[in-house]
Amino acid sequence: MTTLATRRQAGPGGSTASHPARSGTSSVGRPGFAWALPATIFFALFALVPLAAVAVLSFTSWSGLGDPEFVGLENWETLIADPVMLQSLWLSLLFIVLGVVTQTPLSILLGVWAAGHQRNRAVLSAIYFIPLLLSSAAISVLWRALLDPNFGLPGQLPWLFGDGNLLGTQAGAIGVLIFVGMWQFTPFHTLIYQGAAKGIPTVLYQAASIDGAGMVRQFFSITLPQLRNTAITSIILMVVGGLTTFETVLILTDGGPGTDTTITAFYMYQEAFQSFDFGVGSAIALVLVVVATLISLVVVKVSGYDKMNSSLEGL
Amino acid sequence: MNNRTWMSRGLAGTAVMMLGLTLAGCGGGSSDASSRPENELHVTVYGDASNKVEEAMVAKFNETSDVKVVLDTIPGADYQTKLQTIIDTDSAPDVFFNWGGGSIANFVKADLLLPLDDFIEEDPQLKDAFLPSVFETAEIDGKSYGIPMRGTQPVMLFNNSEVLKQAGIDAPPATWDELLDAVEKLKAAGVTPIALGGADQWPTQMWFQYVFDRVAGEGLFQAALDGDTEVWDSEESREALGKLRELIDAGAFGTNFDSVKFTDGGSPTLLSSGRAGFELMGSWAYATHLDANPEFAENVLGYSEFPEIEGGKGDPHNLAGNTNNFYSVHKDTRYPEEAAEFLKLMYSDEFVQEQIAIGNLPTTTNTVEFLDQASNPEYAKYQFDLVKDAPHFQLSWDQAYPPEARVTIHTAVSQFFSGKIDEDGFIKAMQGL
Numbered sequence: 001m002t003t004l005a006t007r008r009q010a011g012p013g014g015s016t017a018s019h020p021a022r023s024g025t026s027s028v029g030r031p032g033f034a035w036a037l038p039a040t041i042f043f044a045l046f047a048l049v050p051l052a053a054v055a056v057l058s059f060t061s062w063s064g065l066g067d068p069e070f071v072g073l074e075n076w077e078t079l080i081a082d083p084v085m086l087q088s089l090w091l092s093l094l095f096i097v098l099g100v101v102t103q104t105p106l107s108i109l110l111g112v113w114a115a116g117h118q119r120n121r122a123v124l125s126a127i128y129f130i131p132l133l134l135s136s137a138a139i140s141v142l143w144r145a146l147l148d149p150n151f152g153l154p155g156q157l158p159w160l161f162g163d164g165n166l167l168g169t170q171a172g173a174i175g176v177l178i179f180v181g182m183w184q185f186t187p188f189h190t191l192i193y194q195g196a197a198k199g200i201p202t203v204l205y206q207a208a209s210i211d212g213a214g215m216v217r218q219f220f221s222i223t224l225p226q227l228r229n230t231a232i233t234s235i236i237l238m239v240v241g242g243l244t245t246f247e248t249v250l251i252l253t254d255g256g257p258g259t260d261t262t263i264t265a266f267y268m269y270q271e272a273f274q275s276f277d278f279g280v281g282s283a284i285a286l287v288l289v290v291v292a293t294l295i296s297l298v299v300v301k302v303s304g305y306d307k308m309n310s311s312l313e314g315l
Numbered sequence: 316m317n318n319r320t321w322m323s324r325g326l327a328g329t330a331v332m333m334l335g336l337t338l339a340g341c342g343g344g345s346s347d348a349s350s351r352p353e354n355e356l357h358v359t360v361y362g363d364a365s366n367k368v369e370e371a372m373v374a375k376f377n378e379t380s381d382v383k384v385v386l387d388t389i390p391g392a393d394y395q396t397k398l399q400t401i402i403d404t405d406s407a408p409d410v411f412f413n414w415g416g417g418s419i420a421n422f423v424k425a426d427l428l429l430p431l432d433d434f435i436e437e438d439p440q441l442k443d444a445f446l447p448s449v450f451e452t453a454e455i456d457g458k459s460y461g462i463p464m465r466g467t468q469p470v471m472l473f474n475n476s477e478v479l480k481q482a483g484i485d486a487p488p489a490t491w492d493e494l495l496d497a498v499e500k501l502k503a504a505g506v507t508p509i510a511l512g513g514a515d516q517w518p519t520q521m522w523f524q525y526v527f528d529r530v531a532g533e534g535l536f537q538a539a540l541d542g543d544t545e546v547w548d549s550e551e552s553r554e555a556l557g558k559l560r561e562l563i564d565a566g567a568f569g570t571n572f573d574s575v576k577f578t579d580g581g582s583p584t585l586l587s588s589g590r591a592g593f594e595l596m597g598s599w600a601y602a603t604h605l606d607a608n609p610e611f612a613e614n615v616l617g618y619s620e621f622p623e624i625e626g627g628k629g630d631p632h633n634l635a636g637n638t639n640n641f642y643s644v645h646k647d648t649r650y651p652e653e654a655a656e657f658l659k660l661m662y663s664d665e666f667v668q669e670q671i672a673i674g675n676l677p678t679t680t681n682t683v684e685f686l687d688q689a690s691n692p693e694y695a696k697y698q699f700d701l702v703k704d705a706p707h708f709q710l711s712w713d714q715a716y717p718p719e720a721r722v723t724i725h726t727a728v729s730q731f732f733s734g735k736i737d738e739d740g741f742i743k744a745m746q747g748l
């Protein structure tokens with residue numbers, strides 16, 4: 001027992017020491033299937049099996065009582081004729097576009113700034129990252145209270161907010177949701193950009209300086225192109241986040257006023273868990289899966305992400 | 316690794332994981348008594364401050380019974396969802412809390428509940444000890460499915476008596492015209508006439524419940540509930556909607572009610588801080604104010620019945636709101652005898668006294684003997700008399716209909732108030748139920 005253990009211990013250790021180059025080359029090859037097993041099992045259990053079950057449920061009528069009853073295409077016909085469903089898809093799309101448009105420039109600027117060596121940078125960065133530490137539910141409750149028309153900010157600043165009916169109009173409610181999303185997620189994307197900006201080799205900037213490029217020119221000609229890969233990652237995360245936005249809608253607007261902010265993910269919840277129509281809820285879920293897949297394929301194709309191998313292009 | 320593959324897989328995975336949770340806890344299928352736990356009677360209740368009385372009742376019951384009651388509480392907001400998920404499985408409760416009416420209609424249809432008429436035949440007190448207008452709420456197709464527990468919660472017109480006095484209003488409005496008159500006076504005094512938590516949607520619905528009842532009587536809603544959706548397009552229905560529109564257009568609710576909530580303290584604070592004159596709310600508003608601002612609740616807060624509408628068919632003493640909470644019994648319970656014994660505690664003096672002590676108002680005939688023990692006996696008596704003398708107590712619309720109708724009703728009432736849909740839009744939405 002003891003000898004065996006000792007020998008085993010000595011075996012690989014000794015060989016690694018005597019052939020340092022070998023361990024490097026062996027890991028370059030394709031890892032065995034066994035390595036993918038844990039992730040595959042996890043993925044199958046929590047993604048593929050539920051997906052298949054949702055697909056089956058979408059052809060049934062089920063309230064949670066008794067057994068699901070097969071109804072063919074009825075749920076899909078309902079959804080196609082449902083104006084709220086169509087509106088929810090447009091709203092989801094609008095949320096994604098507005099989210100990307102507002103969060104991306106802000107987080108690039110903040111991220112590049114936070115990657116520098118300015119005084120107070122560390123302290124200010126730490127403050128900017130605070131929203132990242134709060135849960136979505138807490139953030140929503142907080143903003144809900146801050147935006148109360150009578151006892152919140154709008155009540156104190158009537159010249160800016162009018163009667164304070166922010167969450168009572170469609171434009172106001174969408175504006176609030178986009179703003180809160182920006183407040184909540186910009187720090188995360190700032191963090192991504194900060195890391196990427198720090199990784200840009202300084203020789204590029206030194207060369208640009210010698211060529212006479214100023215700060216602004218360096219930002220547009222070096223920093224932005226070098227952040228391209230990062231931007232795609234960040235935007236894809238925003239798209240996924242936008243599609244699955246749920247808690248903020250639930251707590252801030254409850255899909256209202258009326259159905260004015262009922263985005264697809266929220267509508268799915270409403271149909272399945274408030275109206276107990278799991279068939280229609282599952283159909284909406286499938287629509288979301290298809291839409292999310294399509295969007296991701298489009299983003300990957302358009303950005304040329306699949307052809308890029310390294311972010312250090314031009315070096 | 317191929318970037319495209321992992322990107323799309325990762326994306327799809329993320330989305331699917333979120334959605335896949337939809338299915339968590341799917342089960343279903345029937346159960347029978349033998350697969351249920353031995354010597355245990357599971358009682359499931361809505362988790363909140365009232366649980367301490369239920370715990371005391373359970374402890375009392377368990378002292379003498381061989382079959383022990385186990386109390387399971389489900390936190391408030393998730394109650395109906397959790398219940399609907401487990402009710403048709405082996406882990407379904409034997410006895411469970413509900414709101415009567417639509418909240419159990421689907422369970423009755425799925426043949427999951429035990430009619431309690433046999434229990435009542437053995438012990439008539441199980442029915443006779445409760446006020447009839449309340450007991451009716453849990454009767455479906457002529458059979459009784461629920462025994463009242465906890466308290467009744469009628470909706471009343473609350474007011475800030477100081478604000479009314481300053482605006483020159485001597486008494487709460489007894490008629491619709493007086494209400495319109497009060498609205499003008501309050502507007503002139505520079506306050507929002509009526510606080511409304513429109514963002515919660517159900518407070519908006521309260522206005523519909525009362526105006527429809529006053530104008531058309533209780534028959535219209537009952538007919539609609541029974542499937543005659545044409546009544547929504549009747550003359551009375553249009554008249555009721557016209558009355559509501561008149562009130563909204565008069566500026567009674569201000570302009571930003573759709574951003575205000577009752578549940579986060581927004582609308583009650585408008586009333587208690589003197590920035591609004593009235594609020595139509597369930598009787599729990601008293602407890603809400605007592606908690607936030609005891610001095611206001613005890614000295615300034617006023618309350619009255621919903622005003623009469625001249626020429627309307629409804630009795631001016633009809634009520635609307637949450638008639639009561641109920642205990643229903645699962646058909647597959649292993650111990651129906653013990654369940655019946657447990658239900659008998661609901662009209663016991665001890666139960667009634669404990670409910671009153673924590674601010675609930677039980678609807679038993681013996682409640683009246685103990686009203687002096689309430690924290691505000693005057694308020695408790697006023698409320699009890701309202702319920703006792705009401706010819707009809709309309710269960711809140713969103714609870715009278717099965718849960719699947721809730722979103723449609725809430726959306727319709729809220730869009731009507733914000734002006735997004737008109738009379739025709741509202742009628743069409745309600746006819747779609």
